Amino acid sequence: MSNLRYPIGIQSFSEIREGGYIYIDKTEYIYRLIAEGKYYFLSRPRRFGKSLLLSTIEEYFKGNREFFNGLAISKHDHTWDKYPVLHLDLSGCTIDSHDRLPSFIEDFLLRWENEYDIPTNHDIPYSLRFKEIIIQAHQQTGNQVVILVDEYDKPTLETVGNPTLQEKCRNILRSFYSNLKSQDRHIKFAMLTGVTRFGQLSIFSDLNNLNDISLNKKYSGICGITAEELHKYFDKGIEDFAASLNTTKEEIYNLLKENYDGYRFSPTDTTEIYNPFSVLKSISDESFDNYWFKTGTPSFLVRLIKFNKFPLQELTDYETTTSQLTDVSLELTDIVPVLYQSGYLTIKSHDTRLNTVTLDFPNKEVESGFLNQLMPLYTPIPSQKTEFEIIRFVKEIEKGDVESFMVRLQSLFSDFQYDSFDLKHLEQHYQDVVFILAKLLGFYTRIEYQTSSGRIDLVITTDNYIYLFEFKIDKSAEEAINQITRNHYPIPFKADGRRIIGIGANFSSHTRSLDSWIIKDL
Template identity: 45%
Template sequence: MLVTGRKLPIGIQTFEDIRNDGYLYVDKTALMWTMANTGKPFFLSRPRRFGKSLLISTFEAYFKGRRELFTGLDVEKLETKWEVHPVLHIDLNAEKYDSPDRLDAILSNQLTQWEAIYGVGDDETTLSSRFWGIIRRASEQTGKGVVVLVDEYDKPLLQAIQNEPLLDSYRSTLKAFYGVLKSADRYLRFAFLTGVTKFSQVSVFSDLNQLIDISMNYDFSTICGITHEELLANFEPEIEALSQANGIDKQEVVDTMTRQYDGYHFHPNGGGVFNPFSVLNAFFSKEFSNYWFQTGTPTFLVELLKESDYDLRLLMDGIETAVSAFTEYRADKKNPIPLIYQSGYLTIKDYDRRFKMYRLGFPNDEVRYGFLNFLVPFYTSVTDDERSFYIGKFINELENGNADAFMRRFEAFFADFPYELNDQTERHYQVVIYLIFKLMGQFTQAEVHSSRGRADAVVRTPKFIYVFEFKLNGTAGQAMQQIDEKGYALPYAVEGRQVIKVGVEFSAEKRNVERWVVA
């Protein structure tokens, strides 16, 4: 097995450590320099573990004039002055925010550390007035503009998102605190806030309305993440090692990584990027796995989906929406899409310039199947171990042409259905059916549709093509009749495989499959 001997910066978020300790670094310093020299107050929204903290740390080293850390990097050719500025770095990422006092204490502790350096104002009693005074004194004492860097500005808000009173308290505190960056503008050289979510202007940033939001900016669309070109240019030894470890050629390694980890787009015409956390872990472990998805469960997103009564089938197939519907989260609106997009579970797939409509979808297989697997326990009583068992057996039975065995196991999957019947029952069944067939798509060609112009589900195996139609308020015979009358099976007759039609009847009373017909 090939061992590269190169150090991969998994979990290393400090630029100084990466450079001094010999970790591999994908050079983003040209984009950093461009930002630093074309504007002042910036905001960037990116999913977790996408390199925001490292980017903040890189800015800190740059504005502290740490020229020696940038030897051999692009910025070395661009910067000539290397001026030293006072840097105020706020990191809200690693704390637990469970009470209003907790946020106040964390901010106060940070201010106290800066006051030990730049002094205390006698009449500064609030968090915002203390912050303003520190910025003013730091600028006056050094003769330089102050740099303010805020890492994960929204962490308190995300932790309180299902606690409306606490969320209101945090919004009020942070609105006043971040608003200082506008009133202290004449003392600032640069300001940069990062986070996962952009909370609407009216709630947090209304007093900081001069922010330059680069979250969907073409020029900075690849400032976090790894482009295809960067993957090939920086990781050739790791690609070779992964190739040898898995017995596949290097092109197949790149193709597999592209399916698993690529596909994030933060501008419709901007470059796409790979998830850096998953890429580094795949190279380190020499295995293709769902690394990013396993580091955090989107439970609050699923709860938002359920509360908003959002039809999950739309999420799975891709969403058409205007930009205003997914770029800002408003707590008063029952729309889960902004958080799902900004958290990294959806990305831009296409853009209709004429009607200014975006299509959002899962970026890659890691997110697609990780998200679908995560949803199963919320809609069925099936455990994680049982889910894997069922999906594997489903595929084996269909590949062997045994539709009856598939349906008997399908019936078992629905046993002990955990939800009471209500007005949403039909949609709930439809979502579960969607989940089953979408998860089968990892291992065989499975399609599910909501359009009445096509069958509910189609599965292609090497020898067979299955056409499924499901009826909640109808019979298995009517389902089969619809397959025939609508000609759902006709498009597949020319593919040279045996076409098997399956009509399925659900019983609302039994909350399970009542009967099926195979032809």
């Protein structure tokens, strides 16, 4: 067994280097940042290494050369001068009252004022105190100041739904960040990171010198783990992982890719990125689980999807413009860029001619985790029983017990609360439930499968069966099954060799459930 140390949850570069933990060398990116520019913004999902990136930059500018021995940046010529670093970490700021953000910023200002022997004046705004700190730090050290802001958007995200408190936080932060432009001659380097890019926060219009590298292909791998890095740094750990499960390294690599790979952070770069937190946990635990998803379930986002009646089928193969990915409104009215920037959707393809992208779930962990969160909002199944109920559906469909599958599906709809149904959007609600269920089954599923003679509502394939579903609302099961045969839906699957079963079913708006179905071998 190897004695590899995995830096799970460790965001301090110095602690990783001093403690002998695995460090994925991202310092070539840092060298490029410093060599090519001065002001940057980077958006990445939570737990993707943003804090570690800023910690690494901080140690570089503090001149702590010993931490960088053997890393890519050490191959370049440097003076390793020591610069004053002002590092504002907003990740620990919980906005539960009007005085929380002011109190949090006050702590940082007092710390910096003490460091540079600056008298504290509570009668002037935070922005002016910050300005004086920047000026004094430069004058006292003789070197320009480095400013790092981690999770700049946390106060804004936490106050969605409270416009008064959100406006107060915006005003504080806007004036605070304005120093990044007004004090340019005192600043050596500045970088802001966060999950979302709030266009209306005015940071990006006021600070027109801020370079957003979130979609820049040169920096697509600055956070997270590439396939090359996975093999370079974790091959021995994966070998041990395989031995513990009595399988091959290739199988473990395939499962890691299926569960945790798939993120793309540039339309023009096809490099896929692994989720670093889940990979570290998986290899360390020698197991597979929804590690990243469990650390912060998107309950607010899934409620927003249901409230806005966003068609769930559009979560897969969603086409949009690249410009839509970059700005999020303060009210979060457009859910798609929020889902992308938060890591629940990612880029799957790019049309260079139209400059559009197609979005989808990045991997199995995100897809199953997200849909499991949606299930209790669209069905009567409580969240703690979702996986158990899905297993029942899986067993029935695997062994060809279609009748039991349909009875269970009927029961699922029959148990809905009357208030769960918005009769004006009944068909969409029904389609959403079928979509969630089909995706969670884990088989190959296609919603609205296109053939030369029409679209099949749902196709599910297992090792032994191909199921073709046609659903009607307030019509009849006979009409549904007849559409399958009349439109020759089985023809594309005839050469496959598996048993083809057609299911025609009718959904009644009166009973708010499936009222009839016909099962037929095709």
